[in-house]
Amino acid sequence: MNGRLLHFYLAGINNQNFLMRDKETGSWWQQITGKAVYGPLKGASLELVPNDELSFGQWKSEVSTGRVLVPVAKYEKEYDSKWETEVAKLPVVISFPGTELKSRDVVVGVTIEGMARAYPWDTLVKQSPVVDHVHGTPLLIVVGPDRKSFRVFVSRIDGKDAEFFLKGDTKDWVLLDTATASEWNFQGCATAGPASGKCLDRVPALKDYWFDWRNYHPDTTFYKH
């Protein structure tokens, strides 16, 4: 933060999104937003680094010398491999009636110039690749070959909007675009065809529960088809 190195630790919970504090100033930060909500740095925002939520298999296929965080032996038995189904059962404390989405529905949230949009996970898995527009920007939302990993791109090749669909006549997971008829991989890069070697721009996206996404993006819309 402004050239100052901060170290964070878990400090509390705010409507089921955790609060952390930094050891250096004692400011309180909200996890989902990366914003300081109280203390000397109140109002400051951490910069979101490019990141992915992938299956280990997908990640391994993309990196050559990657390193993996090792479980801490002392606490390993406390890790819950079924955390997702466990957490899904927990009660929620805030809800937003009036939409068809349920509080614990998992969504992929995207924000383009302040305009937020949520893509229900189940819909994405069924319809991937999804092409949609947010604030005039064409987006490509894809669920990976493992049906677990996801990425969001700007669906534009050399400034021209493009549509994408899954190539059907192959066992491998390949996307085709309508603008150049090139083949694309899950990293958003063209592997064959006229666009070969080009990569789509990535868009930061967050997998979250609907209630949490909606809480921090009150004006969010959601994808429905």
Next chain:
Amino acid sequence: MYYSDQRSSRGLWATFAVCALLGAGLFFVPAFIIRPFRYQSPRALWLAMAVHDRAPRWTLFATLLCLVFALLLWRNSRRWGRTVLTIAMLLVGFTAVMARLNYFEWMFHPLDSAQFIGEAQSKLDAGEMIMAVRFGSDARAYPISEMAYHHVLNDWVGGVPVAVTY
């Protein structure tokens, strides 16, 4: 003389009670507000953080102040009075200690010295979900099952300081 003694004793007891309640509240009010599975309104959250930040100093002050009143009351107290004084002092002392400890890290232990291994050595299942960060040639995978427990990890990736959260 007797009446004024009794009156001043009552006043002293009342002051002690206020002191003990305030002292205990400094810890219990924020702890009560920031508890899991409960709704936190923005104002309550603000109060919790404000009190929490001041609690280490104020609880110490409250403990010392209560102790002074307790000592003054001790001499003229009988057994029940002394029992009340002892319990109240233990409670206030407890809050002074608790205000200095982070019990959230008792529930979810922090990950202080993170270790990494090469992807080939990892025993992680191919279907396990991870969070991935990459800067230059430094690619890291943070298994979600592990991060869902520790919640926060301070790390360096390709020379960039990052806070990994889940």
